[in-house]
Amino acid sequence: MQIGLLGKANVGKSTFFSAATETLVQSGNFPFTTIEPNVGVCYLKINCECTNLENRCENDLCHDGIRFVPVKLIDVAGLVPGAHEGKGLGNQFLTDAMKADALIHVVDVSGSTDIQGQPVNVGTHDPLEDIKFVEEEFDLWFKQILDREWPKLVKEIDQKRAKITDGIARRFTGLGILESQVDQVLISMSLKTKKAQDWSDDDIMGFLKSLRKIAKPLLIAANKADLCDDLKIIEKISTNFKVIPSSAETELLLRKATKAELINYVPGDESFSGKDNVQLSEQQNNALHLAKNVMTKIQTTGVQQILNSIIFDVLDMIVVYPVEDETKLMNKQGQVLPDARLLKKGSTAKELAFTIHQDIGNGFLHAIDAKTKQRIGADHELKNNDIIKIVSTLSRG
Incomplete structure (x- = not known):
């Protein structure tokens, strides 16, 4: 993030x-x-979930129930x-x-x-x-990127060597733009079924403006x-x-x-x-x-x-606390609520596992909601302030 x-x-x-x-x-x-x-670390200020526990978590980033969550800031x-x-x-x-x-x-x-x-x-x-x-400036830059590749992309689509969604997404590789975001804009503007060679300049510019607003x-x-x-x-x-x-x-x-x-x-x-x-x-x-x-x-x-x-309203993120001991809400070092993870609203238990480590995600078996003590599956949608234990066949490292 x-x-x-x-x-x-x-x-x-x-x-x-x-x-x-x-x-x-x-x-x-x-x-x-x-x-x-310049690259630095700024901190979000939230109410730590330890305020709902008998004792404060005593995490270095928690000060009397006020939790500071790190985010990278690029100037x-x-x-x-x-x-x-x-x-x-x-x-x-x-x-x-x-x-x-x-x-x-x-x-x-x-x-x-x-x-x-x-x-x-x-x-x-x-x-x-x-x-x-x-x-x-952003819109015109996006247009320059697409204009350079547009004739080639139209030819690829016409010859059925590419589809419009992945074809455009590949042109913006490296900018963090997802294929799902491209698809979302294409559908909203009714451009997915329109032949690429029939796109007008207004179609292209309108598409790029909408893509920029969603992606950035x-x-x-x-x-x-x-x-x-x-x-x-x-x-x-x-x-x-x-x-x-x-x-x-x-x-x-x-x-x-x-x-x-x-x-x-x-x-x-x-x-x-x-x-x-x-x-x-x-x-x-x-x-x-x-x-x-x-x-x-x-x-x-x-x-x-x-x-x-920018995190909670614009990007629509939630905070989830992964733990290794669902009864004491600790990691192996005995730290209560050791980590606060930022996830997109609608993220699943398995997606949380991958943010912890690739191996944890690959070996995902199930998770446990530490508040309810219930077992939850890979597709279970997480809520803000959930405390979750991941059970996996693989460990980190």
Whole structure:
């Protein structure tokens, strides 16, 4: 599971990455500060299932019932209009972004950066333009990929050497696009039964737009929301996208202050408090006062909400806890609820087994629902917060 973080220069993308992963990266008010993609680990914040047990699990990633689930975050290189033609970092950007399961588009919702990422007065640039150009760059890049192979694909289909679904899917190998997703779009657009040679340019473009939306879903991080006079722009964006207001700069400040043991703050909380017997400098006081003003305006910094939403709302994932001892809910080392796995809603017990290890999946016999103590089969659909023991003929290694 990996999430791509994208956006033009100077919108706070690298600041968002630093805040989310607590990994310092170079940032600046000019294009291509990020040349190679930065890769880090961010954490989802959920209520651990141990809150429904007699005792807390004491897992390193569980703090008094709040569980932090790791997810890979990729901060890809900056984007400019014309990337599909090779402008800026061009295809490097698009390739890096397409490796992700879903995308967070960091947008300067305050309108204080132009289309190239140069600073302008607040409110003088329309952030809807940024969202539009990013979508267009992906769509046009998809079209370039398919256009190069389209005559060959049409010939293969005509000679019955390929079917439209697998033929298109093969053209997008390496981008994480599934044959089932291609098939879903073909059916929804009534293109599966239409001869490939009869597809119009509108058919091709409409198909690619729909495929991109399904295969690479996108959430808008409306960054610098605290600079807006009002947040009406959020309502405009939300008509077509999942959007969450944010202030990555404030989140980074709060995480640094927490690490320095100046405040009490858990990512995603709506407030923070000063620690007893800690003397703050005037500069620190002023910075934290500004942070409180931001959180008053937009409720939270938005960063944690965005991370959770891209996984649970956009990708529609659930959390399942695999264990080796279904009675004590432990692994062989005696750790209670040792792992929290992210699975697509509708995943089966056998699919869970394969996420643990290929051998476990290959040797799958049955599973046990640790809550009900019932034996479940390979096709049993798992639910959020299930605790499952896998019984397999094969062990890892």
